[in-house]
């Protein structure tokens with residue numbers, strides 16, 4: 001039997017990270033390019049990952065008290081202009097609809113790049129009294145930003161996301177909500193996606209247009225570049241003023257509410273690939289894998305076929321009964337070796353091999369995707385296979401986070417001189433996180449960006465106040481910040 005695998009090997013990660021990434025996306029059938037430049041097609045295997053993470057995050061968001069709603073994709077162009085920083089930030093990348101039904105529109109419509117404007121327009125009509133607060137809505141939708149340089153999942157003209165928008169009676173309550181969501185995102189990324197997070201505040205230059213403060217969850221990808229995985233914004237009263245949202249407070253005064261917005265997007269699919277993938281392909285955390293365990297039956301002689309398949313089908317049914325998302329690879333005409341490689345490439349966390357000798361001894365071989373080679377293999381009795389698989393999947397979920405965290409820690413360096421920072425960020429790839437004292441001034445941040453291409457990714461919260469000196473200017477700095485080259 002000819003092994004077709006060799007002619008389709010994916011580019012090794014260490015050789016060409018971008019080539020490797022594209023190979024995985026296409027070969028694992030997660031997504032494809034579309035005829036519209038900058039837009040992608042989510043294929044079922046990719047969309048299933050999105051659905052799994054969406055469902056779980058949706059549950060967690062609802063637990064905080066927000067409820068789902070849906071607002072239109074079209075927004076009157078004039079709305080964007082109401083908040084000065086917001087228009088400056090988004091105007092260059094909005095798509096504008098000028099014609100509908102064969103006629104020129106009286107007012108052009110923009111395709112939402114984010115929904116602050118239209119949601120706040122509605123909030124102004126719904127919020128009248130302190131009894132209407134807090135108002136907390138979330139929407140799952142697509143947004144469009146006309147990106148010039150696109151990359152599947154990471155930067156596309158159209159992407160999917162959730163955007164939460166809340167209004168509160170007091171500044172304090174809104175600030176707490178911003179941090180609550182930051183923590184929801186951090187937990188979700190670590191527990192569900194096995195992606196280790198550095199959380200913190202953004203610098204003024206990296207803030208969301210129109211926000212008073214932006215908080216972020218950042219992670220480090222396999223090539224040492226940082227990826228922003230989600231953001232939570234404290235909007236102050238900026239949008240409430242722009243959209244004239246007022247309510248009668250407990251002292252009978254008309255005042256503006258305090259607001260937040262927060263979101264994560266399909267970019268997280270890119271984060272999963274780049275955090276966990278290896279030279280063999282994708283490695284999916286069991287929580288998001290649409291196939292958590294695949295059974296590969298092995299036989300050479302026709303006589304063995306029936307007994308092996310019978311045992312494999314019994315194992316499949318046991319796994320399914322235990323709510324494990326499992327499948328049996330009954331394909332004929334390809335070798336077991338081909339199947340192993342194929343499922344490894346697709347990132348299935350657990351492979352179960354059943355051959356004639358296993359059937360005879362009442363056992364199966366369990367091969368973990370997170371640990372390569374013999375070290376990742378163990379035997380399980382066919383009788384207790386579901387329980388065994390379940391505990392292995394839980395271990396794999398935890399281990400992927402541990403592996404990723406170890407990689408992030410190894411790639412985070414406390415740097416105390418500008419020369420060392422330059423050295424760390426030299427070269428074509430990423431340089432990991434540089435953990436530096438920074439005085440907080442824009443000049444020093446700009447110098448770093450222009451000379452090393454690293455940007456301020458996050459200023460960690462609750463730092464102990466041991467003051468130091470800015471690595472750029474030598475002036476006193478009260479905080480450390482994480483800088484990195486980023487996607």
Ligand SMILES: [Zn+2]
Nearest residue numbers: 439444470473
């Ligand atoms: Zn400085």
